[in-house]
Amino acid sequence: MNPDQLPDNPYLLLTPGPLSTTKTVKAAMLRDWCTWDADYNRLVQSVRHDLVSLAGALDTHTAVLMQGSGTFCVEATVTTAIPPTGKLLVLANGAYGRRIVDIARRCGIDHRVIDSGELAPPDTQRVDTVLAADPAITHVAVVHCETTTGMLNPAAEIARIVKAHRRIFILDAMSSFGGVPLDVASMGVDYLISSANKCIQGVPGFGFVIARREILEHTRGQARSLSLDLFDQWQTMETHPGKWRFTSPTHVVRAFAQALGELAVEGGIPARHKRYGDNQRILVAGMRDLGFAPLLPAALQSPIITAFHSPDRPTWDFKRFYAALKEKGFVIYPGKVTQCETFRIGNIGDVQAGDMHRLLEAMAAVLHEIGIE
Known part of the structure; x- marks a missing residue:
């Protein structure tokens, strides 16, 4: 079908995702794909490459695609990246930072919270002090764009402090990646998490994690879930290029590939x-x-x-x-x-x-x- 033949939407979505997509992105979902087919697997590999390229981290990072909403990817990252002996520091200033805390609590992960309230960014001086005083903390997580309020948290400054203390940095860039410039490698982000239906302007159905390869390689067996095992998902995509462990959202992936192309055309x-x-x-x-x-x-x-x-x-x-x-x-x-x-x-x-x-x-x-x- 010609994209122009698709009906117009009855309204424009002015939300943080799902969001209004182009007719060409929607039209990309109008054919079926086989998850084992070489054409589809090549498409997945191309998407993975393009994501790491957008992050400015081709030499250091890899991309893992994960079925489900963005929160599935946050949970996959937190529950795979942090070992049984690890401890997570969460910098919270809204509902999505608190959701990371909920994940840690439900999965029995040792954690600490610095909550700055909903109307203030994280206190970077306090982060520095806490990391200096608590050597048990191994990982630090923060939401980049906290859509509870629309606040853009100071990710680069937080990353600088975290890396100065030699801790692993997890950035929930769900609502910012693709719409806000981020040089993941130079910032020192170890795990960046986002979703198909945000600033890349795809449709809901999967999220992705852009992970530092040398750190991800050491997470085998740490996952607290079968389906959300980030390491195993990555290993499958690496060993059988472009293959997902379980049924992948083929139509959504094809739409996302189209959206990535449209991002490039836009500049x-x-x-x-x-x-x-x-x-x-x-x-x-x-x-x-x-x-x-x-x-x-x-x-x-x-x-x-x-x-x-x-x-x-x-x-x-x-x-x-x-x-x-x-x-x-x-x-x-x-x-x-x-x-x-x-x-x-x-x-x-x-x-x-x-x-x-x-x-x-x-x-x-x-x-x-x-x-x-």
């Missing part, structure tokens, strides 16, 4: 980062004009998703506001901050500057229609 990560940043600036300026204040100061804000304070008006009803915007072709996100009432608007995916202007026009009309001006 790579720098060009995508600029587009997302332009979208975010248009959004914030327009929302201020409509009377909505961003939750975070600009210095802490990512170009991925922005949280806004809900207006302090008796007539405010987010569900009504959401439904009216959806009728006009835009889907936004409810808030996730525990301390105050917020809602969130994303600007990643197949979203252009003109879409942000259309959103703001629709929002002004909705506010008038439902009496929340």
Whole structure:
């Protein structure tokens, strides 16, 4: 089928993923693939190579693809990378940092938490102090873009401190990889985790881990799960090039390969980062004009998703506001901050500057229609 023959979506997804994809990405899923076929296996190998190349780490890292959502990959990494004698330090400042803590707790992994609250980045001085005082800590994990608020955490500075203490660094770059420049090798990231349906602009179905090869090689037998054994998954992909241990999401992988090609055509990560940043600036300026204040100061804000304070008006009803915007072709996100009432608007995916202007026009009309001006 010609991609142009595909029906238009009834609305634009302004969320941190799943997100709006191009018709050509969707059209890539319209044929079937065999998991054992050489053509498909070559495609998987090409995807793995391209991911490590995007990370700037072809000489040091390898890519492991894993079925499931991004959280599956976070759990696979945490439960494979940390040995029984290891200890994890989690730097948490939102729901996704706390999810890493939950994984460690449920799987019986020794851990410690530095929680800076939802409205502040990790305290790097405290990280330095804790690592100096606790030699039992072997691994440190942090979320790069904490989409609870839209905050972009200082990954490079945290990595510098972690590597100065000779610990292993795990970066959950779920919502940033592909949309924010990251030089994984020079930063000292040992494990980077992301997902198909984020800034690469594919569809949900698998995630991936870009791991330092010399560290991953020493994790044999450490996994606390069969299906989430990152080492075994990697070994299968290496020994039988492009093969997954269990049934892979073939259509989703093909769509992701198409999305990787479209990222290259756009100009790579720098060009995508600029587009997302332009979208975010248009959004914030327009929302201020409509009377909505961003939750975070600009210095802490990512170009991925922005949280806004809900207006302090008796007539405010987010569900009504959401439904009216959806009728006009835009889907936004409810808030996730525990301390105050917020809602969130994303600007990643197949979203252009003109879409942000259309959103703001629709929002002004909705506010008038439902009496929340």
